[in-house]
Amino acid sequence: MRGPVRKELMKCFERELQIRCPQFKFSDSDRDARIWLWNTSPKLVFFVMVQAFERADQFVVEVAWSGNEEFPWGAFGQLEVEQPEGRGRLGRLWESGPDTPVWDAAPEKTAVDVQNLEALREGRKTTIPEDPPLAQTLPRIQPLVADAVGKLMQYGMPLFHRVAEAHGVEWPRA
Numbered sequence: 001m002r003g004p005v006r007k008e009l010m011k012c013f014e015r016e017l018q019i020r021c022p023q024f025k026f027s028d029s030d031r032d033a034r035i036w037l038w039n040t041s042p043k044l045v046f047f048v049m050v051q052a053f054e055r056a057d058q059f060v061v062e063v064a065w066s067g068n069e070e071f072p073w074g075a076f077g078q079l080e081v082e083q084p085e086g087r088g089r090l091g092r093l094w095e096s097g098p099d100t101p102v103w104d105a106a107p108e109k110t111a112v113d114v115q116n117l118e119a120l121r122e123g124r125k126t127t128i129p130e131d132p133p134l135a136q137t138l139p140r141i142q143p144l145v146a147d148a149v150g151k152l153m154q155y156g157m158p159l160f161h162r163v164a165e166a167h168g169v170e171w172p173r174a
Helices: 003-020 107-121 134-166
Strands: 025-029 033-041 044-052 058-066 086-089
Touching: 003 033, 003 044, 003 134, 044 134, 058 134
Parallel strands: none
Antiparallel strands: 025 033, 033 044, 044 058, 058 086
């Protein structure tokens, strides 16, 4: 993800998450990812991570849990609520296919990438996709983030509620 797009993504995601889920507190970050945690009890911590793609103006959101404040890196793909740790892409909660949804701020570039894959399969010439202008991409970030956090509320929070029940932790009152 291009630097200005990444910066806008992280700023918007932080703001939207704090408005809709203020119980999540910033935990950790690197260049392409930020993690927030919600310490619900001494034995159960929930995590939300936004991850920017390195080579595209796209991002995903992950949900996770563990018995401590350490992000469960090794639990990727495990979303069974009774497990002590779990982690997966938010899109897996409503999409069951092999490709989980991503939020894409440059769909025109993605469309060229898809056309290039088809051209390669057919032995045709490919084109190099260009990044759309930042003036076009940056305004797309806030609506994408609002949708992502809305999906967190719709699918992620109910998952966290089921995890809490499975672990014998009372769901905190808002």
